[in-house]
Structures are given as C-alpha cells and as structure tokens.
Amino acid sequence: MELNVVKHSVVTSQRPSVDDIDRRLLAAIQHGLPLTSRPYAEIGASLGMSEAQVIARLAQLKAGGVIRRFGVVVRHHELGYSANAMVVWDVPDEQAAELGRCLAGFDFITLCYRRPRRLPAWRYNLYCMIHGQSRDEVLAHLEWMVNHCGLQSLPHEVLFSRRRFKQRGAVYTSGRRAR
Amino acid sequence: MDDVDRAIVNQLQGGFPICERPYAEAAAELGLGEDELIRRVEALLAAGTLTRFGPMYHAERLGGALTLAAMKIPLDDFERVNAIVNGFPEVAHNYAREHEFNMWFVLATETPERIGEVIAEIEQATGCKVYNMPKLEEFFVGLRFEA
Incomplete structure (x- = not known):
C-alpha cells in the first residue's frame, strides 16, 4: 500500500481579509458553478463584475485558503463506499502529532483530527474516518493500520455509522455581518 | 457510470481550473470535448453521484x-x-x-x-x-x- 504525501498543520485563527465583494462572490457560487462554457463570466454578470475580476478574486481566495478546494463533492455511498467508521484512539498527548501524521498517510483515511478528551465520559483524543466498500474491508484497513503504525497497545474503538440523516455543506449567506 | 465518468470524477476531485474556459481546460486533460464534459457533469449531478460541483470553503x-x-x-x-x-x-x-x-x-x-x-x-x-x-x-x- 502506498502512502500519500502528508501535509500537517496546527489549527490557527489566522484570517485573511475577506471583504463584502468576496462574500457576495462566495455566496453566489456556494451551491455550485454554472455548467456553461464560461462559468466565471456568468457569475460575474449576476454580480456586476467582469470575468477577469471573478477569476482574480477566486484565485486569491483559493491561494489564501478561504476556498479549500475547487472541485466535486462525491456522494461516496453512490460510488459503492457504503461502510464508514469513525475510529477513535486514546493516545498520549505528546505522541498525538506523530501518530496523526501516520494515520493520515493511508489512502483509505479521509479525515484525521486531534480533539479534546471529555473525561470521564470520553477518553479518546485522536479521530480518523475510514471508508470502505464493506465493513470487512474497513476492519481489514484498520488491522493493516494498527500493525503498520504500531498501535497495538493503544485503546481504540470503532464507531460504524448506522444511518445518515443530513449531508450537506455548510451554508453561507451573502448578508453583511458585524465583525 | 462508465469509465469516462469515473475518469471525470477522479480528476475533478483533485481540483478545477480557475480560468476563462475551465471546462475546456479540464476536458483537454481528459481527452474529451468541452461540451461532453459539461454534459457528463450535468448527468452525474442529476443522478446524485456528485452532490455539488464548486468550491469547498474554509x-x-x-x-x-x-x-x-x-x-x-x-x-x-x-x-x-x-x-x-x-x-x-x-x-x-x-x-x-x-x-x-x-x-x-x-x-x-x-x-x-x-x-x-x-x-x-x-x-x-x-x-x-x-x-x-x-x-x-x-x-x-x-x-x-x-x-
């Protein structure tokens, strides 16, 4: 199994400046891009902006990380990835970063975060999401990962999803907000 | 979903161009025509395989x-x-x-x-x-x- 190149960052509160024009632009495309030859011109026309302005601002928003990714959102269920499990680990805090990077390197892991414990009810501080075409496949991935990263002695639990009630992206409005 | 659709989904998950004719550019990399790419993305959205086509915000x-x-x-x-x-x-x-x-x-x-x-x-x-x-x-x- 190949490992992906792994990037890593500590969450910061860094906020690039996003002005009202950016907000209107983001609101205009939050539900998707027009399916026409020149989609950025069409968006611009609806906002009173030129195509070049739209392209320049979107490129800047992407460079600044406000737009994480420009592409498709796949409904993984429809592609046959019907099993998903959240695996949670109780990891010594000083080892969490190293183990998090190790877990995030597997191509079947789609999310990996360190989160706070909530003692005594909840002891786990490292989370990852494993997708697979079946529960057996998810468990096989997990076993591979445990062996590869040397996690045998770390307490963990597997939380398979039973039902999905909502799956939508976050919604942003174009309304002007107080800062 | 056929092999062309699969190639489209795999490529677009990696990103979408920000330029005047982004569909034409993405289509060229896939060896497709601009019209065909647009038509197929439309169909994938209609079928629910793709839930959204656009930006993910931070x-x-x-x-x-x-x-x-x-x-x-x-x-x-x-x-x-x-x-x-x-x-x-x-x-x-x-x-x-x-x-x-x-x-x-x-x-x-x-x-x-x-x-x-x-x-x-x-x-x-x-x-x-x-x-x-x-x-x-x-x-x-x-x-x-x-x-």
Missing part, C-alpha cells in the same frame, strides 16, 4: 466556525432527539453511530460565538447533554474516492 477563514458534537441518547428516545437536532439549520450533517455515544453531528455557524449558543439551545430543546469535540489539530489527507 469556515474559520470566512469568520465562521465548525465543530463536531456528540450525544448519548437512550435508544427509545432517539427519534425524538434526532428530529430536534436535525431541525437546527446549523447542523450540517448528522450520523447515528454504533456506540453509547450514538449521535455525531457537525455544526457550522457564521460566528465562533454561535457554536456555544447552538449547543446550549440543543441541550435545552432535547434535555440531553451535548459534548463539544472541536478540532485541535488537523492532519491533512488527500480526500479522494477512487471511482
């Missing part, structure tokens, strides 16, 4: 906030609590999971302060405790589903 950098929250709900009370939780517009997605902590949902709000308010409102409306599990550190993965 909530925190827009001044908003995201968190993961969990609840332990008695099984015989699950439907009632679930209906209440899903009624909040800030709940972006919600999964029932096999565990004592059996409900896990993501909250997306326009301001950081609103996270705490929504959690308090959900606790008051349901009578159940909400455990806030915000991310402290993110380990980046290449988010891709091989189609």
Whole structure:
C-alpha cells in the first residue's frame, strides 16, 4: 500500500481579509458553478463584475485558503463506499502529532483530527474516518493500520455509522455581518 | 457510470481550473470535448453521484466556525432527539453511530460565538447533554474516492 504525501498543520485563527465583494462572490457560487462554457463570466454578470475580476478574486481566495478546494463533492455511498467508521484512539498527548501524521498517510483515511478528551465520559483524543466498500474491508484497513503504525497497545474503538440523516455543506449567506 | 465518468470524477476531485474556459481546460486533460464534459457533469449531478460541483470553503477563514458534537441518547428516545437536532439549520450533517455515544453531528455557524449558543439551545430543546469535540489539530489527507 502506498502512502500519500502528508501535509500537517496546527489549527490557527489566522484570517485573511475577506471583504463584502468576496462574500457576495462566495455566496453566489456556494451551491455550485454554472455548467456553461464560461462559468466565471456568468457569475460575474449576476454580480456586476467582469470575468477577469471573478477569476482574480477566486484565485486569491483559493491561494489564501478561504476556498479549500475547487472541485466535486462525491456522494461516496453512490460510488459503492457504503461502510464508514469513525475510529477513535486514546493516545498520549505528546505522541498525538506523530501518530496523526501516520494515520493520515493511508489512502483509505479521509479525515484525521486531534480533539479534546471529555473525561470521564470520553477518553479518546485522536479521530480518523475510514471508508470502505464493506465493513470487512474497513476492519481489514484498520488491522493493516494498527500493525503498520504500531498501535497495538493503544485503546481504540470503532464507531460504524448506522444511518445518515443530513449531508450537506455548510451554508453561507451573502448578508453583511458585524465583525 | 462508465469509465469516462469515473475518469471525470477522479480528476475533478483533485481540483478545477480557475480560468476563462475551465471546462475546456479540464476536458483537454481528459481527452474529451468541452461540451461532453459539461454534459457528463450535468448527468452525474442529476443522478446524485456528485452532490455539488464548486468550491469547498474554509469556515474559520470566512469568520465562521465548525465543530463536531456528540450525544448519548437512550435508544427509545432517539427519534425524538434526532428530529430536534436535525431541525437546527446549523447542523450540517448528522450520523447515528454504533456506540453509547450514538449521535455525531457537525455544526457550522457564521460566528465562533454561535457554536456555544447552538449547543446550549440543543441541550435545552432535547434535555440531553451535548459534548463539544472541536478540532485541535488537523492532519491533512488527500480526500479522494477512487471511482
């Protein structure tokens, strides 16, 4: 199994400046891009902006990380990835970063975060999401990962999803907000 | 979904060009015509294989906030609590999971302060405790589903 190149960052509160024009632009495309030859011109026309302005601002928003990714959102269920499990680990805090990077390197892991414990009810501080075409496949991935990263002695639990009630992206409005 | 659709999904998960004729550019890399790419993306959206085609935002950098929250709900009370939780517009997605902590949902709000308010409102409306599990550190993965 190949490992992906792994990037890593500590969450910061860094906020690039996003002005009202950016907000209107983001609101205009939050539900998707027009399916026409020149989609950025069409968006611009609806906002009173030129195509070049739209392209320049979107490129800047992407460079600044406000737009994480420009592409498709796949409904993984429809592609046959019907099993998903959240695996949670109780990891010594000083080892969490190293183990998090190790877990995030597997191509079947789609999310990996360190989160706070909530003692005594909840002891786990490292989370990852494993997708697979079946529960057996998810468990096989997990076993591979445990062996590869040397996690045998770390307490963990597997939380398979039973039902999905909502799956939508976050919604942003174009309304002007107080800062 | 045929092999061309699969190639399209795999390529677009990696990104989409920001230029005057982005479909033409993406199509060229796939060895397709611009019209055919547009038509196929339209069909994938209509079929529900793709839920969205566009940007994914970074909530925190827009001044908003995201968190993961969990609840332990008695099984015989699950439907009632679930209906209440899903009624909040800030709940972006919600999964029932096999565990004592059996409900896990993501909250997306326009301001950081609103996270705490929504959690308090959900606790008051349901009578159940909400455990806030915000991310402290993110380990980046290449988010891709091989189609």
